[in-house]
Amino acid sequence: MNAPSADRIKIASGFWTSLRGIGVEPLDVARQARLPLTVINEPFVTTAQYYSIWQAFSEQVGDTATGIVKLATAYKTAQYPPAALATFHARDYRDALNRMARYKQMCPPENLQIREEGEQCSIELECQHSEKPGPPVLIGITLAYLLELGRRGTGRHLTARSVEFIHPMGDVQALEGYFGCRVRTRADRNRLTLNRDDLDRPFVSYNEELLEILTPALERTLDERQSQLTMSDKVKWILSRCLTRGRIDIQTVASELGMSDRTLQRRLTDEGASFKQLLTQTRHEQALAYLADPSLEIKEVAFLVGYEDQNSFYRAFRSWEGETPANWRVAQENWRSSLVTE
Structure with a gap:
């Protein structure tokens, strides 16, 4: 199985x-x-x-x-x-x-x-x-x-x-x-x-x-499923749970994984990743998913992905996608509307 x-x-x-x-x-x-x-x-x-x-x-x-x-x-x-x-x-x-x-x-x-x-x-x-x-x-x-x-x-x-x-x-x-x-x-x-x-x-x-x-x-x-997860997978999963609960750092995640922050960083380095990189990636991916929900205001999305103010979120999103969250949302909605159902 x-x-x-x-x-x-x-x-x-x-x-x-x-x-x-x-x-x-x-x-x-x-x-x-x-x-x-x-x-x-x-x-x-x-x-x-x-x-x-x-x-x-x-x-x-x-x-x-x-x-x-x-x-x-x-x-x-x-x-x-x-x-x-x-x-x-x-x-x-x-x-x-x-x-x-x-x-x-x-x-x-x-x-x-x-x-x-x-x-x-x-x-x-x-x-x-x-x-x-x-x-x-x-x-x-x-x-x-x-x-x-x-x-x-x-x-x-x-x-x-x-x-x-x-x-x-x-x-x-x-x-x-x-x-x-x-x-x-x-x-x-x-x-x-x-x-x-x-x-x-x-x-x-x-x-x-x-x-x-x-x-x-x-x-x-x-x-079998748990053995397939990398340390990066586990870190991103924990990050996704904690973004809305205030500031999160590598010590917090390491504690949840039952190891020291130095051990966690070493394990991530072995996989070619870093905590900062995974935090940014998690926020980016989660922001795209939340923005796809038209019922959520952009200020709510900013909070859900761990930003205390909307301006910081706007700057980060521009660095990820090259445009504002509002423009990205409109472009995605236009793309979905253009799809033809068979």
């Missing part, structure tokens, strides 16, 4: 079936995404294509929140991919979430960070690839799925304590009705907070024999 590459994402077999189940035609989604219609029969797509599909789905539904709620409740358990199936048949909700966080590492493009503290458990969603942040509907469906997993596994209508999203999500009341709690948008992170006591609830779907079959294969796939 080979792990997919960083830019090769597997589409779950039940995805297109689930779209039909809620009245969304897959061919219409492909057309809206400006992708070849054959994409609905392809097992793998690139990250850019994957995001385009999700954005097109949101546009077809007409409201981000509505699309999230409809799809989260429509997906059939039998259509889960192996990694997700292993979570559904876990011992309890905590075991399921920990498995999800672990195996999500080999299923780009998101990463999960779980923290238990006091009476609550927070699950933060982060992008694995800084240059391609996901569309709001994908962020929302991922957090909704985590709660849906607990509901289906325990057989109880669990509710969250709170939900936070970075971007606007459409009909917030629809989301609050689904999650059973307050939903805040334009927050500084994408985060689902659960009642910690719910994590101890056993899963009625627990299947020890099936887990004994699935777990070794999934662990091998995860090991």
Whole structure:
């Protein structure tokens, strides 16, 4: 079993079936995404294509929140991919979430960070690839799925304590009705907070024999994927998570990697890279991806890629692309409009 590459994402077999189940035609989604219609029969797509599909789905539904709620409740358990199936048949909700966080590492493009503290458990969603942040509907469906997993596994209508999203999500009341709690948008992170006591609830779907079959294969796939990552890949991933959290330096990244800053610099030098170079590259790639989202103001993009003031961002962007962020955005939109869908 080979792990997919960083830019090769597997589409779950039940995805297109689930779209039909809620009245969304897959061919219409492909057309809206400006992708070849054959994409609905392809097992793998690139990250850019994957995001385009999700954005097109949101546009077809007409409201981000509505699309999230409809799809989260429509997906059939039998259509889960192996990694997700292993979570559904876990011992309890905590075991399921920990498995999800672990195996999500080999299923780009998101990463999960779980923290238990006091009476609550927070699950933060982060992008694995800084240059391609996901569309709001994908962020929302991922957090909704985590709660849906607990509901289906325990057989109880669990509710969250709170939900936070970075971007606007459409009909917030629809989301609050689904999650059973307050939903805040334009927050500084994408985060689902659960009642910690719910994590101890056993899963009625627990299947020890099936887990004994699935777990070794999934662990091998995860090991293969992690062994393919270079130190530069790991540094860029950490940088993508930290850009909006204030000043970041090599000591901060080295600490997260469990090594000294001198060791990290030596490892990067061996790969022909430097920390400064990777920081600039991460900011550049992430800026292009954020600017492709017309809902984000340029001053917001500047903040998201780690610049305290807009002028510094403008100077940096000119050095990267030779034009202003606004002109680059217009040129990209004109290019997209010129594409002809087959």
